[in-house]
Amino acid sequence: KxxxxxxxxxxxxxxxxxxxxxxxxxxxxxxxxxxxxxxxxxxxxxxxxxxxxxxxxxxxxxxxxxxxxxxxxxxxxxxxxxxxxxxxxxxxxxxxxxxxxxxxxxxxxxxxxxxxxxxxxxxxxxxxxxxxxxxxxxxxxxxxxxxxxxxxxxxxxxxxxxxxxxxxxxxxxxxxxxxxxxxxxxxxxxxxxxxxxxxxxxxxxxxxxxxxxxxxxxxxxxxxxxxxxxxxxxxxxxxxxxxRSKSPRKGIFYFGGAQLSAVRSGNYKAQFREENGINPKPLAKPELYHLGEDPSEKYDLADKHPDIVERLAKLGEKLQASVKAVPDQLVPRIGK
Structure with missing residues (x-):
């Protein structure tokens, strides 16, 4: 039951x-x-x-x-x-x-x-x-x-x-x-x-x-x-x-509404869009954090590791391409 x-x-x-x-x-x-x-x-x-x-x-x-x-x-x-x-x-x-x-x-x-x-x-x-x-x-x-x-x-x-x-x-x-x-x-x-x-x-x-x-x-x-x-x-x-084996999950994709806002792979998390809202706008430049050392997401490492940002961006693009778009029922009702 x-x-x-x-x-x-x-x-x-x-x-x-x-x-x-x-x-x-x-x-x-x-x-x-x-x-x-x-x-x-x-x-x-x-x-x-x-x-x-x-x-x-x-x-x-x-x-x-x-x-x-x-x-x-x-x-x-x-x-x-x-x-x-x-x-x-x-x-x-x-x-x-x-x-x-x-x-x-x-x-x-x-x-x-x-x-x-x-x-x-x-x-x-x-x-x-x-x-x-x-x-x-x-x-x-x-x-x-x-x-x-x-x-x-x-x-x-x-x-x-x-x-x-x-x-x-x-x-x-x-x-x-x-x-x-x-x-x-x-x-x-x-x-x-x-x-x-x-x-x-x-x-x-x-x-x-x-x-x-x-x-x-x-x-x-x-x-x-x-x-x-x-x-x-x-x-x-x-x-x-x-x-107590290793997790098969290696990453997490974070969505704000229908928009992919962030991607995590291992301990690294790249933020591509604003953190809040149901229709988040792109950031001026991506941010990168090491969640193992910096769970508070205070210290942006994007300039030090552009290769990691690029790798996570490609993971996000691949995932976003697999998501079937549907009409947004929420944003039009409450405003952008």
């Missing part, structure tokens, strides 16, 4: 929902928790210093394709996602399963249950993270209690860096440069924590990986052949997890 619990945001029309994309069941919201906002309510936390009540956002909660609550009570949504995930694990403990749990938080606007109000010294953002931490613990404890922990591999990761404009409500990228919406490391690099007692060796892996690699990696671990009727951009990282 397969289940998707949480934020989907890959199409809200019936033909795009999880149950028509391979999942047996779905429980969650079809898009971001800041959408369907009541137009009569003006301002946000940045402009007013206050978070609007959750009822301002007319976001629906779906079970499969049926709307069961609107607006969804966002103060309880993390807890309810967790309960749904735990129930799915218990109901399917006798058979193989795949669970995709995508929490709505800590996307703006931030909400947490009463149990976690004031739990963190880091304000509401910290409270929200504390509740997500609790949620992960509930899932892992359920696997242990059902004696599934040694037969299951769990991946914890995220989709983008902090939303800088929302300041303390948006999180922090630490030493990394940039934020959500950009192609610097602060906008793109995420934690990736694998858990699987007896399967995943404890420790820290420095090898390169991408969320594109999740499909072929999990397919390999499950003994399932990856689809061969389409291009698969990911690599099988199972040997990296199980045996």
């Amino acid at each position: 397969t289940a998707m619990v949480g934020k989907w945001h890959m199409g809200h029309l019936p033909r795009h929902l999880p149950i028509t994309q391979g999942f047996d069941s779905y429980y969650g919201i079809p898009y971001s928790n800041d959408m369907d906002r009541d137009p009569s309510v003006k301002g946000n936390w940045v402009t007013t210093g206050k978070t609007s009540p959750w009822s301002v956002y007319k976001v629906p909660l779906l079970r499969n394709a049926e709307e069961i609550e609107r607006p969804v009570n966002q103060t309880t949504i993390t807890r309810r996602y967790t309960q749904e995930a735990v129930k799915f694990i218990k109901d399917n403990k006798e058979n193989p399963f795949f669970l995709y749990l995508a929490h709505s938080m800590p996307h703006i606007p931030l909400y947490r249950s009463k149990k976690f109000e004031g739990k963190s010294l880091n304000g509401i953002y910290g409270d929200v993270i504390s509740e997500i931490d609790w949620s992960v613990g509930q899932v892992l404890n359920t696997l242990r209690k059902q004696k599934l922990d040694k037969k299951t591999i769990v991946l914890f990761t995220s989709d983008n860096g902090p939303w800088e404009v929302f300041k303390t409500h948006g999180g922090s990228a630490g030493l990394l440069r940039g934020a959500k919406g950009g192609t610097r490391e602060g906008g793109m690099r995420e934690p990736a924590i694998f858990w699987g007692p007896g399967n995943v060796k404890p420790g820290v892996v420095q090898e390169m990986g991408s969320t594109l690699d999740v499909l072929p990696t999990f397919a390999s671990l499950a003994g399932v052949k990856s689809p061969d009727d389409r291009a698969i951009d990911g690599y099988d990282l199972s040997d990296v997890l199980l045996n």
Whole structure:
């Protein structure tokens, strides 16, 4: 059995929902928790210093394709996602399963249950993270209690860096440069924590990986052949997890909208377009950084290594040529 619990945001029309994309069941919201906002309510936390009540956002909660609550009570949504995930694990403990749990938080606007109000010294953002931490613990404890922990591999990761404009409500990228919406490391690099007692060796892996690699990696671990009727951009990282081997992934391509903005090969990353925006403009001249020595992307090495810049540019041109152009639906709507 397969289940998707949480934020989907890959199409809200019936033909795009999880149950028509391979999942047996779905429980969650079809898009971001800041959408369907009541137009009569003006301002946000940045402009007013206050978070609007959750009822301002007319976001629906779906079970499969049926709307069961609107607006969804966002103060309880993390807890309810967790309960749904735990129930799915218990109901399917006798058979193989795949669970995709995508929490709505800590996307703006931030909400947490009463149990976690004031739990963190880091304000509401910290409270929200504390509740997500609790949620992960509930899932892992359920696997242990059902004696599934040694037969299951769990991946914890995220989709983008902090939303800088929302300041303390948006999180922090630490030493990394940039934020959500950009192609610097602060906008793109995420934690990736694998858990699987007896399967995943404890420790820290420095090898390169991408969320594109999740499909072929999990397919390999499950003994399932990856689809061969389409291009698969990911690599099988199972040997990296199980045996600490070298990663087959040697590079990463960073897109801003439909535009290739940066290319990484090994430790070198070349930046060709502005770091932010959905329609980034070309830089006056390319930049080059060594991410092993300079993860903050402070020291431009392009003048010292023009040969590396040229090599990465050619890799980018080859990749861009393989991407099928489609009409842009976003830029024309919000402006250039």
